[in-house]
Amino acid sequence: MLATTPQPHNAPEAHKLVEHLFRTKAGELTARLCRIVGVGRMELVEDVVQEALLSALKHWSYHGIPENPVGWLFTAARNRALDRFRHEKLASDKAKLIAREIEAALPERPEAGFAAELGDSQLRLMFALCDPSLSPESQASLILKTLGGFSVPEIARAFLAKESTIAQRLVRAKHTLVEAEVSLDQPVDLLEERLATVLQVIYLLFNEGYNAYRGENLIRYELVNEALRFARLLVGHPLGRRTEAYALLTLLALQASRLPARVDANNNLVLLARQDRGKWDRKLIAEGFHYLQLAAVGETVTGYHLEAGIAACHAMAPDYVSTNWRQILEYYDALITIDNSPVILLNRAVALSMVDGATAGLSALEALISDPRLQRYYLYHAARGDLLVRLQKFEPARAAYETALTLTSSEPERRFLQGQILACRRT
Amino acid sequence: MPQFAFLFHDGDWSKLSPDEMQAVVQQYIAWVGRLRDQGFFVDGNKLADSGRLVRMTNGVVTDGPYAETKETIGGYFIVETESIEQAIALAKACPSFPHGGAVEVRPVDGD
Numbered sequence: 001m002l003a004t005t006p007q008p009h010n011a012p013e014a015h016k017l018v019e020h021l022f023r024t025k026a027g028e029l030t031a032r033l034c035r036i037v038g039v040g041r042m043e044l045v046e047d048v049v050q051e052a053l054l055s056a057l058k059h060w061s062y063h064g065i066p067e068n069p070v071g072w073l074f075t076a077a078r079n080r081a082l083d084r085f086r087h088e089k090l091a092s093d094k095a096k097l098i099a100r101e102i103e104a105a106l107p108e109r110p111e112a113g114f115a116a117e118l119g120d121s122q123l124r125l126m127f128a129l130c131d132p133s134l135s136p137e138s139q140a141s142l143i144l145k146t147l148g149g150f151s152v153p154e155i156a157r158a159f160l161a162k163e164s165t166i167a168q169r170l171v172r173a174k175h176t177l178v179e180a181e182v183s184l185d186q187p188v189d190l191l192e193e194r195l196a197t198v199l200q201v202i203y204l205l206f207n208e209g210y211n212a213y214r215g216e217n218l219i220r221y222e223l224v225n226e227a228l229r230f231a232r233l234l235v236g237h238p239l240g241r242r243t244e245a246y247a248l249l250t251l252l253a254l255q256a257s258r259l260p261a262r263v264d265a266n267n268n269l270v271l272l273a274r275q276d277r278g279k280w281d282r283k284l285i286a287e288g289f290h291y292l293q294l295a296a297v298g299e300t301v302t303g304y305h306l307e308a309g310i311a312a313c314h315a316m317a318p319d320y321v322s323t324n325w326r327q328i329l330e331y332y333d334a335l336i337t338i339d340n341s342p343v344i345l346l347n348r349a350v351a352l353s354m355v356d357g358a359t360a361g362l363s364a365l366e367a368l369i370s371d372p373r374l375q376r377y378y379l380y381h382a383a384r385g386d387l388l389v390r391l392q393k394f395e396p397a398r399a400a401y402e403t404a405l406t407l408t409s410s411e412p413e414r415r416f417l418q419g420q421i422l423a424c425r426r427t
Numbered sequence: 428m429p430q431f432a433f434l435f436h437d438g439d440w441s442k443l444s445p446d447e448m449q450a451v452v453q454q455y456i457a458w459v460g461r462l463r464d465q466g467f468f469v470d471g472n473k474l475a476d477s478g479r480l481v482r483m484t485n486g487v488v489t490d491g492p493y494a495e496t497k498e499t500i501g502g503y504f505i506v507e508t509e510s511i512e513q514a515i516a517l518a519k520a521c522p523s524f525p526h527g528g529a530v531e532v533r534p535v536d537g538d
Binding site: 058149 | 443445471
């Protein structure tokens with residue numbers, strides 16, 4: 001049978017597509033088309049991009065992956081967008097003009113220079129979506145939807161929200177953008193003013209992925225990777241060549257470098273003290289230190305700088321005990337002057353315990369107990385348990401871990417705390 | 428060796444995310460690759476999303492039920508197997524089932 005089977009001319013190719021190709025190209029196409037037709041037509045743009053991907057799904061399933069998949073997707077989107085504007089009711093002069101622009105702007109084979117323009121469009125869309133009329137949650141959701149190519153259910157999973165909540169949030173946010181007549185071609189100084197918000201949204205996305213507070217998975221890699229992608233896009237563009245952007249990318253790369261060691265094979269949390277440092281991602285560490293150098297130029301010191309400095313101390317340390325805790329403590333002291341949030345005070349107390357001993361750390365920690373936010377924060381009680389264990393006060397330590405256990409619903413963290421409680425009972 | 432046509436009744440792909448769409452493409456390509464490697468695959472084509480339904484009884488040519496409707500036939504394969512049972516067994520691996528798709532298996536009438 002094998003020998004007699006004729007080979008069809010349209011043999012699908014065996015090779016695989018680049019991971020997340022559809023998702024990243026959806027983001028690029030959305031940004032490019034929004035740039036041409038305006039943020040106000042975002043719904044139409046999203047339809048067109050979805051149709052182009054759908055068309056690829058159908059064609060490629062039968063005919064295999066084309067030689068130039070990206071060019072194929074861009075052409076498919078262009079043709080659909082042209083179709084919409086040419087057939088728009090009454091085909092107004094404006095629609096005709098837009099059609100001509102689309103025709104000129106989306107080549108079948110992206111030429112040199114087009115990549116830079118694409119990056120520019122994506123960043124402009126990101127800055128536009130960080131419009132002050134939107135809440136940080138709306139900004140982050142919209143960025144994931146349009147630039148990240150996430151579906152509504154995927155965003156809902158990422159933020160552990162209901163699909164209907166996310167869908168409503170997106171609809172409302174788009175209406176707000178239309179009413180505010182947001183444009184992608186804003187003057188550069190206006191965009192610069194918004195850099196802080198853009199950095200904040202990227203930071204928020206990363207933190208959502210880095211430490212999930214609920215659910216089975218401790219880390220949501222898709223969010224971590226998107227945040228890294230956006231940060232890299234930003235520093236690759238004149239708008240983002242600023243020390244605070246470099247500092248943020250340093251922080252994200254160094255934090256992400258530890259992720260392979262942060263959970264074990266059974267999806268259990270592994271604390272920094274016990275991580276196998278050989279598993280840390282050397283490439284991300286190198287990237288982090290590269291941008292740390294760029295971040296250190298000039299006088300600006302932001303919270304991202306200080307957090308990046310702390311992450312760098314960990315990245316450089318051969319093990320937990322010989323980490324430069326004194327330097328870390330200095331960074332925390334400086335960070336408090338910028339942001340004296342209880343979580344930073346908590347982390348400072350842990351650093352203090354490594355410099356001046358567990359008793360000093362515990363006093364600093366217990367001085368914070370009146371803060372109701374920390375009372376509800378499981379890491380406060382877990383950190384207190386750790387310090388009590390170091391002081392060999394196992395019964396109060398167990399009680400602290402028990403309190404922590406009631407405050408987290410993340411499964412890996414619950415298992416970790418249960419393990420600590422058992423260990424306290426045994427000793 | 429008897430030949431069979433797989434007529435693909437498309438599922439609803441429209442609600443899929445880009446990542447999920449890409450996964451479907453990869454599954455299809457892997458499936459077709461296996462059918463080819465095992466010597467079952469003869470030919471296959473996607474049908475265009477548009478078409479005309481020609482009814483000669485009243486001489487009226489209408490738009491087909493193709494565009495924008497569910498359950499249209501999106502394409503076909505021709506496979507060569509020992510029996511319809513074997514063809515059905517192969518069709519069961521079609522990646523469109525989780526998305527509401529169906530495969531109509533029809534013997535090619537060679538007599």
